[in-house]
Amino acid sequence: MSKYHRAFKLSLAKLSQHQGSRSIARKFDVASRQVCYWSQVYRVHGENSFQHSQMPYTQSFKLKVLKTMHENEWSLNYTSAYFDLSSPGILFQWQKLYACEGIARLKPQRKGRPRMTTQSSESKPAEQMTEKELREELEYLRAENAVLKKLKALAQAKQEQAKKKR
Structure with a gap:
């Protein structure tokens, strides 16, 4: 936007x-x-x-813009105006990425943080798990148990403080 x-x-x-x-x-x-x-x-x-009908800009479009600029010896400003880019700064970034890392870097990147993968609550039966998977699950469950115990202890301490204040 x-x-x-x-x-x-x-x-x-x-x-x-x-x-x-x-x-x-x-x-x-x-x-x-x-x-x-x-x-x-x-x-x-x-x-x-x-x-800006091209948004997000494709890899082929970016390459076309850079080649046209180089062939015609146009400035950043004129090239970005000619292709109706949102700003000349975008073209400068494409130019820099292309010079450093080549055409592969012109491919549009996903923005933001990657989605967090949630572990399915339905784990496979213990008979089908390998020893390593069993150890990992045991470690996870112990950590979860420890967190819940801490939470319970904090809640109790908070209740006791509230009683003392009264």
Whole structure:
């Protein structure tokens, strides 16, 4: 999700065609570089700007953008405006990743923490378990038991403190 709405970007980009980007930036409390970039995107795409239909960007799209930039010797700003990317910073990151680790690193990565795998409460019968699995389950159950005992002891201590206060 973008920080600014598409309509806001379009209106500032249109304004910047007639006024200076610094004055617009001060008036709307936006970075002047950002206004310049939006203006450039608007000049290339017109009313169809800021739609970002490619999100999340595929590996092939990223490679196409980087190759086009290199072949035409375009700047980061112009290339990202031409392909209607959300910011030139994204293109810089792709360029850096491609230079360091190659095409494999351009593959979209999953964001956030990996899902926590829950252990199934239905364990297989003891006869079917190996010795190692049995030891692991025993260790897990002992730890769980110890936690429950601590919790019970804390609850009792809390109750005793409440009784003493009365």
